[in-house]
Amino acid sequence: MILVTGANGLAGSAVIREFVRANVLVRALVRSRAKAQALEAFPTVEVVEGDMLRPETLKNALSEVERVLLISSPNGQMVQTQCTFIDAAKEAGVRHIIKFSGLTTSLDSPFLFSRQHAEISDYLERSGLDWTFLRPSQFATEYLREVPTIVADGAFYLPFEDAKLTPVDMEDVGKAAVALLTQAGHEGKSYMMSGPEALTMRQVAEQISLAIGKNVSYVNVSREDRKRAQLEAGIPSFIVDALDVQTELRRLGNGEEVVHLETHTALGIRPTPFVEFARRHAADFLGTSAWAMAQKEQKHPLGLWDLPRA
Ligand SMILES: NC(=O)c1ccc[n+]([C@@H]2O[C@H](COP(=O)([O-])OP(=O)(O)OC[C@H]3O[C@@H](n4cnc5c(N)ncnc54)[C@H](OP(=O)(O)O)[C@@H]3O)[C@@H](O)[C@H]2O)c1
Known part of the structure; x- marks a missing residue:
């Protein structure tokens, strides 16, 4: 099973939409089903509630999951949210996490969210799980x-x-996410992607x-x-x-x-x-x-x- 976190957000919902277009079964993690009615309408999407900051709520979401797309909100708790989730995923037997970040991730960046993404990426690399980074430009x-x-x-x-x-269309990013989550051979790689x-x-x-x-x-x-x-x-x-x-x-x-079109080219996506x-x-x-x-x-x-x- 494939799990997408942050599925009710901007990026996550675009990814779910591409799973629906590709007719591939996917599980969507949301904090509130009541706010996720648009996702519930798709027969190929299994909507599951859980809070990434509270591992005890993630049992159903992580059951039988092999690969995860890791997304959460850009806020003051992003590092804690995603690192807590990585630990829970490892514990549940997840094999591979694809981390959604940005074009400019760096531990010494003056920009808060670039720094946070770099910290989480570092944590994931050291987790022992297979990892891949999907790094889109400005949406x-x-x-x-x-x-x-x-x-x-x-x-x-x-x-x-x-x-x-170099603004990128979320439909392109969604297609890339589907490819990385459904194909083998992307482990240990970083995919930058712009318009x-x-x-x-x-x-x-x-x-x-x-x-x-x-x-x-x-x-x-x-x-x-x-x-x-x-x-x-x-x-x-x-x-x-x-x-x-x-x-x-x-x-x-x-x-x-x-401009970074190498991911479009590698995955066969029209920019x-x-x-x-x-x-x-x-x-x-x-x-x-x-x-x-x-x-x-x-x-x-x-x-x-x-x-x-x-
Ligand atoms: N905006 C850009 O141009 C841009 C460019 C490159 C990269 N990025 C990165 O893209 C990522 C996603 O951004 P976005 O705009 O899609 O964010 P978003 O719309 O805020 O979506 C994030 C989702 O994460 C969920 N979430 C947050 N905390 C959670 C928790 N503890 N447990 C479960 N779910 C939780 C939220 O759930 P609720 O719906 O319940 O709040 C929300 O649906 C960010 O990391 C950002 O840095 C953004």
Whole structure:
């Protein structure tokens, strides 16, 4: 059996969707079944409840499992959550863990989440289990966070200056995860994965404009203004500070501007251009989709919109 953790989140739900498309049986770990009704609807998905921080709740989830895709939320407890889970998985007889991390993982990174991913990866490598790392770049879905101002002002406001990023379509990442979880021979390997183009924010705006047939501009703002807006929106200050460090690194060029298509090539996945992602989400960017309407209804502040799941 294959288990995907964080299955109700952005990345996890995209992976589950690709398992459904491939018609391969998968088990999905969620904290609350009540919030996972979309997953329950798929006959090839077995939804199981459990908390990765509480091994005693993971017995059913880990029963008869050979391989796991390890995902949890980027938060202050990510290291504890994933390392506790690795111990429980080993105890239950899991053979191979595929750890979902990011393009820039490093123990000495100034960016909190890069550091945390590196710590967990280190722990996994020393666990005695087989391991594989899946390391995607910035998710293309991150730009859906900008929908409120795209709809209101025809613009989005970020502090990235002329930095280039390589947003990757989660459908591509989901396909890679399915391949790594269902095929042999990926043990001890690391798979970096980005979108096919390095884009400045002005180019991202052009691609969104092209996709939705409406002009969208990029407005550069100062790091201070961005931080103030995020704090006003209610984003916890340690996350705001972490994202500010990430902005600084992106402006300097931290490797996120480098295109990595080697995983697409190795696994036979067609790289999805950003404009194609934006076209698929045109109704979201126009604010007319069911997702956008629901967020507006609930009056979530900018930056705290609950992004659409796959
Ligand atoms: N955003 C990007 O551009 C980007 C790029 C590269 C890599 N990443 C990495 O991708 C990973 C996944 O991000 P995401 O956006 O998919 O996160 P997400 O939407 O927050 O999803 C994470 C899931 O993990 C679950 N989870 C958290 N703690 C748990 C626990 N103790 N037990 C069981 N489940 C738990 C959450 O469950 P609930 O639904 O119950 O809260 C949630 O569904 C992160 O590690 C992030 O660093 C992100």
